Amino acid sequence: MQGVKEKALELLASGKAQRVLGWKTGEFFYDLTPGVFESAEEVEREFEYGVFAGANLSKYCIAESKKDGVTAVFLKPCDAYSFVQLLKEYKVKREKFYIVGVQCDGMCDMEKIRAAGISGATAVSEDGDTLKISTIYGEETMKKSDALLLKCKTCKSKKLVIFDELLGEQGEDCPESHRFDEVERLERLSPEERFSFWRGELSRCIRCNACRNVCPACTCETCVFDNHNLGTDNKAAASDFEENFFHIIRAFHVTSRCTDCGECSRVCPQHIPLHLLNRKFIKDTNELYGAYQAGADLESRPPLMDFRKDDCEPSVVYERGGAKG
Amino acid sequence: MKKLALKELESLFAAIAAQQTLYLPQDDAAGQAQFAAWKEGAARSRRLNTARSAKDLFFPQVENLAGFKREGKSIEIFETREDVRPFTVFGVRACDARSFEILDKVFLKAPVDTFYASRREMGTVITLACTKPDETCFCRSFGIDPANPAGDVSCWMDEETLYWQANTAKGETLTSELPMLEDGGEEAVKAQQEKLHVILEKLPLAQLDLSKVGAGETEALFNRPEWKSLSESCLGCGTCTFVCPTCQCYDVQEFNTGKTVRRFRCWDSCMYSDFTKMSAGQPRPTQLERFRQRFMHKLVYFPDNNDGQFGCVGCGRCLQKCPIHMNIVKVIKTMGGGDDAK
Amino acid sequence: MQVTWKPTIVAFCCNWCSYAGADLSGTNRLQYPANVKIIRIPCSCRLNPMFILRAFQKGADGVILCGCHPGDCHYTTGNYYARRRMTLLFSMLDFLGIEKGRTRVEWVSAAEGAKFAATMNEFVKTITELGENRRLEDLRCKE
Numbered sequence: 001m002q003g004v005k006e007k008a009l010e011l012l013a014s015g016k017a018q019r020v021l022g023w024k025t026g027e028f029f030y031d032l033t034p035g036v037f038e039s040a041e042e043v044e045r046e047f048e049y050g051v052f053a054g055a056n057l058s059k060y061c062i063a064e065s066k067k068d069g070v071t072a073v074f075l076k077p078c079d080a081y082s083f084v085q086l087l088k089e090y091k092v093k094r095e096k097f098y099i100v101g102v103q104c105d106g107m108c109d110m111e112k113i114r115a116a117g118i119s120g121a122t123a124v125s126e127d128g129d130t131l132k133i134s135t136i137y138g139e140e141t142m143k144k145s146d147a148l149l150l151k152c153k154t155c156k157s158k159k160l161v162i163f164d165e166l167l168g169e170q171g172e173d174c175p176e177s178h179r180f181d182e183v184e185r186l187e188r189l190s191p192e193e194r195f196s197f198w199r200g201e202l203s204r205c206i207r208c209n210a211c212r213n214v215c216p217a218c219t220c221e222t223c224v225f226d227n228h229n230l231g232t233d234n235k236a237a238a239s240d241f242e243e244n245f246f247h248i249i250r251a252f253h254v255t256s257r258c259t260d261c262g263e264c265s266r267v268c269p270q271h272i273p274l275h276l277l278n279r280k281f282i283k284d285t286n287e288l289y290g291a292y293q294a295g296a297d298l299e300s301r302p303p304l305m306d307f308r309k310d311d312c313e314p315s316v317v318y319e320r321g322g323a324k325g
Numbered sequence: 326m327k328k329l330a331l332k333e334l335e336s337l338f339a340a341i342a343a344q345q346t347l348y349l350p351q352d353d354a355a356g357q358a359q360f361a362a363w364k365e366g367a368a369r370s371r372r373l374n375t376a377r378s379a380k381d382l383f384f385p386q387v388e389n390l391a392g393f394k395r396e397g398k399s400i401e402i403f404e405t406r407e408d409v410r411p412f413t414v415f416g417v418r419a420c421d422a423r424s425f426e427i428l429d430k431v432f433l434k435a436p437v438d439t440f441y442a443s444r445r446e447m448g449t450v451i452t453l454a455c456t457k458p459d460e461t462c463f464c465r466s467f468g469i470d471p472a473n474p475a476g477d478v479s480c481w482m483d484e485e486t487l488y489w490q491a492n493t494a495k496g497e498t499l500t501s502e503l504p505m506l507e508d509g510g511e512e513a514v515k516a517q518q519e520k521l522h523v524i525l526e527k528l529p530l531a532q533l534d535l536s537k538v539g540a541g542e543t544e545a546l547f548n549r550p551e552w553k554s555l556s557e558s559c560l561g562c563g564t565c566t567f568v569c570p571t572c573q574c575y576d577v578q579e580f581n582t583g584k585t586v587r588r589f590r591c592w593d594s595c596m597y598s599d600f601t602k603m604s605a606g607q608p609r610p611t612q613l614e615r616f617r618q619r620f621m622h623k624l625v626y627f628p629d630n631n632d633g634q635f636g637c638v639g640c641g642r643c644l645q646k647c648p649i650h651m652n653i654v655k656v657i658k659t660m661g662g663g664d665d666a667k
Numbered sequence: 668m669q670v671t672w673k674p675t676i677v678a679f680c681c682n683w684c685s686y687a688g689a690d691l692s693g694t695n696r697l698q699y700p701a702n703v704k705i706i707r708i709p710c711s712c713r714l715n716p717m718f719i720l721r722a723f724q725k726g727a728d729g730v731i732l733c734g735c736h737p738g739d740c741h742y743t744t745g746n747y748y749a750r751r752r753m754t755l756l757f758s759m760l761d762f763l764g765i766e767k768g769r770t771r772v773e774w775v776s777a778a779e780g781a782k783f784a785a786t787m788n789e790f791v792k793t794i795t796e797l798g799e800n801r802r803l804e805d806l807r808c809k810e
Contacts, residue, residue: 026655209562241723271355272355304748
């Protein structure tokens, strides 16, 4: 995407923003780090935007919101949903941000490139749908669609729900995202199969808390899992139970607030498909209480903060899909 | 030096596993390599290195220390230590092999950590030389030669053959129990080593400048203003510490089972908000101090106390795994100044 | 010698309706198994999902939540929220392959002593058939 860096320079120069929240260039082509730029020199030297700018900057807005002046922030469509959700929960102040919406065609995942057996990568270039990757062992190519982040493969919307200025075209929802396909596949399995699937996945958890710390919906000052006074803290997955406990409760805590930005699965060092837990909650919420997209607007009531007198009973779970367990 | 045709490798693993548990990098459900116990038919991972480090086998994430049981007014303390049986780890890379040296300096210095010590005593480490390092590798900067890994036994592998070199008494004993190994292979190994040394020169991090960090640099680095912007990006998760082969901080916690209390230790991370939190408060109140602690520990404090040896082995795991790609190389370069400052 | 296994059931009862309902079933001398342990909570919506998981961790084989009938909440709307939460939570437990029969919600008013006893008898029977909680157990607690 052209013009992102130029926009950052322009906003600083015009005084519309006192600082810019964007991505800093890394050692390699893929390791961009979210960061704050306070001067044009810094932007010139370190600002970079490209197909590896997958990180959602919304969470950083909570800290930026406490600073004086205006911060210019670049939000991709999925990041914008997170921002609106934060706004809805009074975690960020609208007037503190100048939002530049950046249209996005999907971000790439270096882990996918590595998994394809490409090592020693030093540079990348895009050629249509092909990524040309230079490595110290020679040239490699890979289809960009195979290198996409999981969240981008099942992108729910390219609509920028909030912005002051737009780079690129306004997009639309993607009804054909198939984002619930994997959840549905699991639902069709027997409880035994589902149990062994999740045991296999969650047993890899190392409790690094990356999923929680990156999550724009996890904004508690002290997480319940860090709260020693409550007796609910635990630092390690000391038993199978603790793994289930942490992930069920975390997913539940963000139910109807999770915008499905997919950061949890992106950051998991053990590649646990954590987004499936959130999507299960989203799918159930949609089916039982009507379609709802967290972060789509500021007005609607989240399903868990709302009710109808004729809501279904919890026993509906016994009747719905899957074999009897 | 010994050698073995690769098609016989399965029989070698079977022979070792018949005596003791054999851990070997294998692909997990997500396709990442992890050390797992070898079973017949288990395939060795083709990935360069495991996602979690070999440290896990000697210093597990969770370990019971003691149990307490109360009866009336007396409290009984009971042993919860599990017997450590002899085990072998195959496929440890040179970087992880060096990490044991670093962990030894922490855990085997008086007072000796007997839990760690017993695993070190019982464990035999078979290392495997690298042939195709990744762009994130920088073990060379710490004087590690991935073509000549340490360990009780060092191995090299090419398309057809495994080469085997016992380095210690433990390694010799193991070798003597493996009759399928034949003599020879020096030439092939030498050729492979030379080839790798050429590749190492081409790695993007080959020229990493460590001159501005190291023992005695506390005063120069501690108050550097760059810590603020570096730590601002940090999410405060524990990924880097938990995949790190040399991070050794742990917390001691208790779990009430309802009938007894288990005291266990589990890995801690200096990135966590409650790291070293005491009743008097938190000496490192913000992420800046905690972030600084991690890198100062590896790059300054550890060398200060250990004759200049760095607490990093350049395995590159934190470069690959950090959710926001902040890592020790970026810190070194920032603190190193010069044209390459990031 | 064969030991017949009896399930441990935790029943979270709202203070205003179901706890009184349990009381009434007692005063009416209605029988329900002694392995049902009642925990009183101020309202069914006080039930944090953590409580349910903790109950399983500490040895429960089944967990049931009893509250006022929808529309009769002492705090007007608490049980409506609880209803949504529990529906989603139970569905998630099912998604993770945990037997769905192990968790249940029943609305029991202060006048329904008979319903309380019948519900508990039936629930204990269901859990006995399901057997021991294995999928949400904490082995440390089973020493």
